[in-house]
Amino acid sequence: MSTQEAAPAAGARVLVTGAGGRLGGRLAALLASRFRVTAGVRRSPAPAGLPALALDVTDPASVARALDATRWAAVLHCAAKSLVGESLTDPGLYYRNNVGGGVSLLEAMRLTGVNRLVFSSTAAVYGEPRRVPIA
Numbered sequence: 001m002s003t004q005e006a007a008p009a010a011g012a013r014v015l016v017t018g019a020g021g022r023l024g025g026r027l028a029a030l031l032a033s034r035f036r037v038t039a040g041v042r043r044s045p046a047p048a049g050l051p052a053l054a055l056d057v058t059d060p061a062s063v064a065r066a067l068d069a070t071r072w073a074a075v076l077h078c079a080a081k082s083l084v085g086e087s088l089t090d091p092g093l094y095y096r097n098n099v100g101g102g103v104s105l106l107e108a109m110r111l112t113g114v115n116r117l118v119f120s121s122t123a124a125v126y127g128e129p130r131r132v133p134i135a
Contacts, residue, residue, distance in 0.1 A: 008116060010034050012073035017057055017105065020044025023120060024078030040066065057101030063108040074116035077105060
């Protein structure tokens with residue numbers, strides 16, 4: 001979304017990938033007060049009260065079907081894996097999910113005309129915190 005483009009209107013449909021996770025679930029619940037949110041989940045349950053959509057970002061066909069079935073105003077992408085230790089022991093898993101899944105999502109968005117994306121990144125960019133939670 002460019003700085004010139006308006007944000008989605010209240011009541012617009014927003015898909016939150018990774019809504020079964022801690023961050024994605026909380027953001028989905030928060031956004032539901034303003035938008036019609038659908039929780040994109042792989043295995044975990046969706047936040048209470050939100051409609052759920054089975055979505056595996058590593059499966060391009062699954063992503064394409066999900067985006068093609070509804071006219072989405074925006075996608076909030078929170079489906080990345082983020083455990084540093086696990087990423088070191090299984091980098092292929094992280095590459096397939098975070099890079100491959102991200103590309104699948106972007107390609108499906110392009111094909112279906114969804115042009116608003118909020119990408120959730122890892123807190124690891126902040127380095128080692130002095131205390132948790134990070135203020």
